[in-house]
Amino acid sequence: MAQPTRSRASLRVDVLKKIDPISEPKTSTTTSGGSTTTLLDSLLAPAAESEDFVGDWIYIAEKQGSGPEVGEIARVTDVDFSGSTSTLTLAPALTATLESGADYERHRKVRPSIINDRLDVILGLLRQNVLLPVTIVTDGDMETSGVSDWTAAGTGGTPTLAKNTSTPNVRHGRQSLSITNDGSTTEGFAKSSSMLLPGGTTCIVSADVYITAGDLAKLTFYDVTNSAVIGTAMESDESGWVHLENLFTVPETCEEVQVWAESQAASDVTYWDHITVWPTLDKGIDLPTFLEFISDVKSIFFYPVGMGIVGSTNVNAYRINEGAPQFYAHNQKELDDTGVGASRFYVPSRQPTNALWIKGRKPYDAFAGATDALKDADTTQANRYVVTNMTAASILDDLALDAMEAEKEALANNLRGKALELRFEIQHILNTMTPPAKKIVTTPFTRE
Structure with a gap:
């Protein structure tokens, strides 16, 4: 039986769940047509305060009709929860009007393209x-x-x-x-x-x-x-x-x-x-x-x-x-x-x-394709948990560096601790997927 596979799209969401486990929704679907600068989704109302979601990145995960392409990214600059269908204002403008029924992802911690790039890096470090x-x-x-x-x-x-x-x-x-x-x-x-x-x-x-x-x-x-x-x-x-x-x-x-x-x-x-x-x-x-x-x-x-x-x-x-x-x-x-x-x-x-x-x-090969839609659909046989945890841990390390530069030492230590926990969870599997450690033969005459 062939090894199970996992797509880039599903791994990206898995990583998102590791680095931002509490915030919801992480994925959703537009419930009404918007514009190139607005996203409408009834799932968001009335679950948030007016300042929630501002600064989040929106990743288009599905091309619906003549809407924007998969992989387009915009940031939330404003929100409106006054109606039954919440509205997120986006910038920069998408290349086409968002239609109803389009899947999207909401990323609060890091730009989603960083996760995509880091997934490829991790696949290059692992061995099959x-x-x-x-x-x-x-x-x-x-x-x-x-x-x-x-x-x-x-x-x-x-x-x-x-x-x-x-x-x-x-x-x-x-x-x-x-x-x-x-x-x-x-x-x-x-x-x-x-x-x-x-x-x-x-x-x-x-x-x-x-x-x-x-x-x-x-x-x-x-x-x-x-x-x-x-x-x-x-x-x-x-x-x-x-x-x-x-x-x-x-x-x-x-x-x-x-x-x-x-x-x-x-x-x-x-x-x-x-x-x-x-x-x-x-x-x-x-x-x-x-x-x-x-x-x-x-x-x-x-x-x-x-x-x-x-x-x-x-x-x-x-x-x-x-x-x-x-x-x-x-x-x-x-x-x-x-x-x-x-x-x-x-x-x-x-x-x-x-x-x-x-x-x-x-x-392992990096995800291949001429477009983000093809790369999101491409799959890897690398272990899902190893790729997810290593990618998330790598990103948390970077966030810890940012925290240190901002003189937030306690936050940096917490982020590093979480990264260590993620690596420890998959250590027993990781040992079979990375280059072996150099072996040292010792004798009674070996000096340290």
Whole structure:
């Protein structure tokens, strides 16, 4: 099951509840049409004094009709509670007239854009666990958006290539590569970019593929130089997840190779979770582009190959999940801050007999989108409570600094204390989501 997600809009309100727990309402909806400088909401009357709400920030959380865009911010300069529908006067003017039924947020402590920016900062500090195949295939982990690194080809037609994000068609990571044949395409290929390898190189070639019931999958290691198949292609007609793996030796006259993933018959659909090609004598592994720092690499491991699947249409095909992940070897890191390829790590002690994997950690992505509406709708898998508490604590620290500058020491101490409480609440979760503390090995001769 995938990790739960949380949108920027919902996290912003969660943070608002932490830094301003008592003041209400935090969110509401306009009950009548206003103007570019007035907001009408019956929920506000007669719950306040005339000076309440003045100085608050209003964040437009929903575009209603032809009203202002999501993310527009204005400040309350005056209030009127004389009628049944309270009126807030806003400045600067919004870009369009507020219509009835528009959702908005009321922020009393800080401008809402500060919360948005701080959420992105906190996501960049946190780390999420990732598993990546060790492979020289471009987009072999299938994590790149789109299919530009794969070439569609076929017999009788051309298959449709796409990235799929739905279960059960993804085994590792966020997406898989789907190959969908139409009724006239009897062989549908997804061809990788070419890889340059010296003749005589022995490689592990492997993949996990999800085969739709009744369909067939094949993986071919191909000699581009001589236009020939290398060895015997791996294939299976089983349904569900199947592991394909074998050793291949690049012919002496070959300089350029590819891997071809294939749906083998008309209307077949297969989903390729990852495809690995790795020279067994290669001890150096470049840092995957999906990771940011060499320190984000935690370990190298492999999955033991399961029981072979029998049958004439199963060649080097194996069952999934018949062995737990096994630690492979310790590695030494190489870091060249001035290099184009700045990070690399080496495994000098072993030669792999199975496809290798990296366990790493990477920052969570900032909320993405060209507009605030898109960013508010974007989601993250980061733990809701960790993000909320860390963001709120960071803002409370800033408010404490402001209080100190205003010579309000007691207020500053209270704000710092609240920030510490928020961090303490999530410390047990936070330990799994931040870079580990530096370990110090002590001996009887260690001096402090």
